[in-house]
Amino acid sequence: MGIQDVIEGKKQWRAHVARVKVLPPDYQIVYKEMQKYFFKVGPIGLADGTLLSGIVDFFEEGVAAGKGVLELIGNDVAAFCDDLIKDSRTYADIYQESLSGKPRGRSRR
Template identity: 30%
Template structure:
């Protein structure tokens, strides 16, 4: 995907470029393991969650809020997402949209990424 195509995709997905950049800057400031978890959740949502222009930007901003607050409180990643990150993301997204079909491979990838970020996997 070229930069132009990616920009168009992201603009359609989350709205204004300024909000996306602000979200990414916030995510980048998280401690490394929290950032890895946020990136895994973000990747999962971008590929497997239906888009809704009105709620997408809010969804990503709220994800950053959640992980910023958890990091400040010293809560572990598992305290945030629980033992099943797929259920966490689907419940989180359920607050914004009706959700959608997610292939098993994507669920496994998310679960493994969270395990690594939480220090419980390879």
């Protein structure tokens, strides 16, 4: 990864954060909780940026439709997050595999 890649990544992240900041406060709170959850659980594809930007796209559509954030995702943020990554490997899966010495299937949290 060269310096240009780092600079471009920072520009993209700043643009992403700017999109989040214009969401209504309830959407911002839920987004930040989801982001924390994903950083903790660690879906491997999180680094490519499509998961978080897809959530912002989804939230922007919800705002445009006049819906509250909980109307979109339900009352259980963690369950919604788990559903989004249910077929993805996580760093937690890799860690469990390293402890047991064998690959595991994806389990629900």
